Amino acid sequence: MSAPREQMLRRLGRQLAAEQDAQLAGSEELATRAATRAVAAHVAARSAGSSLATAAQSGPSRTLLTVGALAAAVCISALWLHTLPLQVAVTGGAPLSVDQTAGSPDREVELSFSDRSEIALARAARLRLLALTRKGATLRLEAGSARVHITPDRGGDFTLHAGGFAVHVTGTRFVIDYQARDEVLSVRMLEGSVLVTGCALTTPQVLSVGQPFRASCSDRSRPQGISKSPVEVAHAPSLGTESRVPPQPPTREPDVAPARAEHRPHTRPVSPQEHLEPAVSSSAGVQPSASKRGWQQLARAGKFKAAYRLGRRAQLASLPVDEALLLGDAARLSGETRAARHIYERVRSLHPGSDAAAAAAFACGRLQFDQRAAYSDAARWFELYLREREAGPLAREARGRLVEALVKSGQHAAATRAAQTYLSTYPTGPHAAFARRVLQTE
Amino acid sequence: MNRVGASAVANVVSPASAAVFQAPAGDADRALVEALRAGETRAGEALFAAYAPYVRKVVTRVLGPDAETLDLVQDVFVIALESLHKLQNPGALRPWLAQIAVFQARGCIRRRKQWSIVRLFAPEKLPEPRIAHADFEGSEALVATYRLLSTLGADERIAFALRFIEGMELSDVAHACGVSLATIKRRLARAESRFVTLARREPALVDWIGGEP
Numbered sequence: 001m002s003a004p005r006e007q008m009l010r011r012l013g014r015q016l017a018a019e020q021d022a023q024l025a026g027s028e029e030l031a032t033r034a035a036t037r038a039v040a041a042h043v044a045a046r047s048a049g050s051s052l053a054t055a056a057q058s059g060p061s062r063t064l065l066t067v068g069a070l071a072a073a074v075c076i077s078a079l080w081l082h083t084l085p086l087q088v089a090v091t092g093g094a095p096l097s098v099d100q101t102a103g104s105p106d107r108e109v110e111l112s113f114s115d116r117s118e119i120a121l122a123r124a125a126r127l128r129l130l131a132l133t134r135k136g137a138t139l140r141l142e143a144g145s146a147r148v149h150i151t152p153d154r155g156g157d158f159t160l161h162a163g164g165f166a167v168h169v170t171g172t173r174f175v176i177d178y179q180a181r182d183e184v185l186s187v188r189m190l191e192g193s194v195l196v197t198g199c200a201l202t203t204p205q206v207l208s209v210g211q212p213f214r215a216s217c218s219d220r221s222r223p224q225g226i227s228k229s230p231v232e233v234a235h236a237p238s239l240g241t242e243s244r245v246p247p248q249p250p251t252r253e254p255d256v257a258p259a260r261a262e263h264r265p266h267t268r269p270v271s272p273q274e275h276l277e278p279a280v281s282s283s284a285g286v287q288p289s290a291s292k293r294g295w296q297q298l299a300r301a302g303k304f305k306a307a308y309r310l311g312r313r314a315q316l317a318s319l320p321v322d323e324a325l326l327l328g329d330a331a332r333l334s335g336e337t338r339a340a341r342h343i344y345e346r347v348r349s350l351h352p353g354s355d356a357a358a359a360a361a362f363a364c365g366r367l368q369f370d371q372r373a374a375y376s377d378a379a380r381w382f383e384l385y386l387r388e389r390e391a392g393p394l395a396r397e398a399r400g401r402l403v404e405a406l407v408k409s410g411q412h413a414a415a416t417r418a419a420q421t422y423l424s425t426y427p428t429g430p431h432a433a434f435a436r437r438v439l440q441t442e
Numbered sequence: 443m444n445r446v447g448a449s450a451v452a453n454v455v456s457p458a459s460a461a462v463f464q465a466p467a468g469d470a471d472r473a474l475v476e477a478l479r480a481g482e483t484r485a486g487e488a489l490f491a492a493y494a495p496y497v498r499k500v501v502t503r504v505l506g507p508d509a510e511t512l513d514l515v516q517d518v519f520v521i522a523l524e525s526l527h528k529l530q531n532p533g534a535l536r537p538w539l540a541q542i543a544v545f546q547a548r549g550c551i552r553r554r555k556q557w558s559i560v561r562l563f564a565p566e567k568l569p570e571p572r573i574a575h576a577d578f579e580g581s582e583a584l585v586a587t588y589r590l591l592s593t594l595g596a597d598e599r600i601a602f603a604l605r606f607i608e609g610m611e612l613s614d615v616a617h618a619c620g621v622s623l624a625t626i627k628r629r630l631a632r633a634e635s636r637f638v639t640l641a642r643r644e645p646a647l648v649d650w651i652g653g654e655p
Contacts, residue, residue, distance in 0.1 A: 009634065012650045013606035016584050020502055020607075024495070313643070338585050342646070 086132050087114040101128040101142070113137065113151075116373055116408075117158070120147040133157065136169075145177040151373050152192065164217040165198040172335075173370060174207075183217035191371055192335050209333045210302045299326050305334040312339065316346045321356040328363060337371045358389040362398055369401060375409035400431030407438060468533035475532035478523070490519055496536065497543045500618075503608045504547040504600050506588030514550060518543045540618045544600055551596040582646030590640045590647075598633035601626055 088096045091110045096102055102109050103126035111119040111127070115135075121127055125144025131137060136150075136157035150158050150169045158169040162178035165185045172192025178185050187196065193208040199217040207213050295311030298304075307330040316324050324347050332340035344360035344367075351357050365381030368374040382402040386395060399422045406415035419435035426432060474492070477485030498515045505511065521542050529538055587607075591599045597619070604615045616626040641647040 005634065005638065008650060009606045009637075010609070012583070012587070012647070013609060015650075016587055017503070017607050017609065019584050021499070023507070024499060024502060313645075338589070342582050342585070 086134065086137060088112065088129065088132065088137065096129050098129055098131060101126055103127060103144070115151050117150045119149070122146065130161070141176060141178045143178060143180045145175065147173075147175050149173045152371055163199070165196060165201075165215070168195040168197070185213070185215055185217075187213040191333070208305050208335060210304045295330070296323055296326060299330040304330040308334045308336055308339070312336075316343060317350055321347060321351050321354065324350075325356055325359060325363075328360065332363065332367060332371075335371075337367055341367055353388070355389065355392070358385050358392060359394065361385040361388065362394045365398070365401060365405070369405055369408075373408075375405045376411070379405035379409060379411070379414075396426050396429055399425065400429060400434070403431060403435055403438060471535035472532040475526065475529060475535060478526055486523065489522070493536065493539050494519070497539055500540050500543040500604075500608065501547050503603045504544065505550065506584075506591070508550075510550060514543070514546045517546050521546070537614065537617055540614075541620060544604070544618045545620070548596050548600055551599065555596070583650065586641070586644045586646040590637055590644065593640065594633055594636055598629050598636070601629040602633040602637060605630055 089112050090096050090102050091108075096111065102111055103121050103124070105124050107123055109121045109125075111121070119127065119139075122145040125146055126142040127146060128140040128142055129137065130140055136159070138159045138161070140161040148160070148169070150172055152172065160167040160169065160176060162176065162185050163180065163183045165178075167174075167176060167187065172194060173190040174192075174194060175188045175190065176186070183199075185196075187194070187207055189207050189209045189211065191209060193206055196205045196207060196213060196215075199215065201215070205213065295307045295314070298310065299307035308327070311327050311330065314323075314327060316327075319327065324343060328340050328343035328347065331337075331343055341364060344363050347360040348357040361381050362385040365378045365385065367378075368381060369378035379402055382398045382405060385392070385398045386402070389395060392398075399418065403415055403418045403422055406412075406418055415438055419438040422429065422431055422435045423439075474485060474489060478489060494515060497518050498511060501511050501514050501518075502508070505514075518539065522539060529535070531538075591602060594602065600619060601615055604610045604618055605612070610618065612623060612626060612630075615630075616623045619626060619629075621629075638651055641651040644651075
């Protein structure tokens with residue numbers, strides 16, 4: 001390795017180490033507390049063994065034997081707790097045991113796992129718990145539809161069987177529907193990706209956002225696979241329109257249009273290659289290359305993964321702000337959460353105080369909530385949006401999401417205040433029922 | 443109680459605090475090991491208090507922000523306490539713990555890669571790597587670095603992290619990885635070459651590494 005290169009890497013390494021050390025210092029106490037109990041119990045158990053041996057040599061000692069027995073029990077308990085499987089409860093708090101089936105013919109039923117994963121069963125859906133492990137569960141969707149949210153970044157390992165299919169999940173959100181009579185499975189990804197196997201699938205199918213899936217075990221005469229009908233693709237969620245109500249066709253965010261006007265005209269150096277491309281209508285007044293023209297079209301068509309793959313190297317400072325947001329959406333909806341966060345933060349720093357900056361704050365809140373389960377951070381981002389755009393186009397959604405985030409992060413007093421504010425402003429909004437439940441439990 | 447055990451116990455500040463060996467050095471480590479082997483309960487807590495931050499740092503250097511870090515730190519100390527009889531040089535407690543930490547982190551990396559192969563995910567279709575603890579945020583450079591490191595083999599990744607991020611000397615990196623100096627140099631050369639090639643395409647790292655050659 002050359003000396004200059006080594007020096008360069010060492011400089012980078014020192015910077016990264018300093019940043020990591022600052023983060024570790026902030027959470028040292030928690031880490032120490034969490035691990036000390038188990039280690040101390042283990043050490044105590046070993047000491048108890050020594051104490052017992054000493055007592056046997058020197059004569060009976062009731063106190064030492066009692067301490068030793070207690071220490072051993074603590075050690076065994078600590079190790080046992082570490083290996084316990086997840087726990088799951090249905091709406092109302094009743095635990096669900098293995099081989100039991102959850103569901104109701106006349107209402108929705110929610111399953112809550114101890115790792116904060118959740119499954120919401122539609123009316124008349126039935127879900128059977130087959131197994132629970134430390135990191136996940138095996139379930140069978142016997143009939144109906146369920147919205148699944150598996151907490152990401154926790155090493156989750158869930159499998160949902162539906163007929164002859166199996167959906168393997170590590171951390172994501174999706175809607176699954178199984179029609180038992182026709183043996184038809186449908187999967188619509190909301191975030192992340194899953195792997196589907198079974199029936200006539202000759203190879204496992206990886207499903208990501210923008211790739212709706214519909215297949216049947218009963219029809220084995222033709223290959224099964226991913227359905228890419230234009231209608232289903234057009235229903236892929238976009239920024240600001242996704243909510244807990246049935247998805248609407250994607251629309252352009254109204255706050256982005258003013259941002260587009262704010263930053264027109266936008267100029268940047270045009271490469272010789274771009275001069276050779278056919279002229280393309282663009283709000284920026286420049287002529288992007290074919291590949292850059294392509295990623296925007298792909299993103300607007302709901303092909304987020306392909307769009308992000310093409311557009312990921314675009315210079316954010318050179319993009320019109322609405323396209324920068326679009327690229328952030330493409331990253332987020334294709335599961336590239338880190339890249340999405342980076343893009344949104346850059347939008348905020350490049351266009352401070354703009355509608356787009358506020359929209360980016362809202363998007364960061366969604367990222368933290370939906371894909372990282374970082375609810376405190378999500379709440380801060382939603383509050384930031386509301387500070388910047390109290391009456392903005394995303395205000396209703398931000399207020400509703402804020403209530404959810406505050407509840408999930410345990411900030412009950414703040415959640416109550418947020419729920420009251422939401423109901424006074426949006427008494428019939430999508431989060432109204434949730435806000436009322438929050439007030440009823442306080 | 444022998445003289446060494448007595449001195450180790452006498453260094454305990456108070457029952458409420460096990461923060462004893464603030465600047466671990468050979469003598470203090472030897473005393474601590476002796477106290478552990480003698481079965482002193484407070485010595486176990488002192489070991490943890492003295493070295494848990496360091497072990498956690500080593501694991502974090504290798505894995506980056508990770509939800510399993512605390513579990514791995516716990517495993518390191520359980521293994522250390524169980525295998526204390528194998529420690530031949532009590533004065534080298536710190537590098538010994540680093541070696542156990544590296545081994546545990548390596549096992550974690552390999553388990554994840556094996557699982558991803560079993561799942562038949564193509565690399566480009568993998569879900570977002572599980573690198574974020576819920577409260578961890580980092581600069582783009584930090585995030586990009588660990589994203590690139592996750593594409594390296596486990597051995598190269600570990601060597602790179604210990605050498606350039608933790609700043610270990612080559613001999614210490616070799617010891618932590620349990621290999622010869624020549625082997626660690628080869629691993630570092632491969633890691634550096636691959637990392638620099640990838641980093642030149644990363645907006646967050648190009649200022650450090652330099653653009654496309």
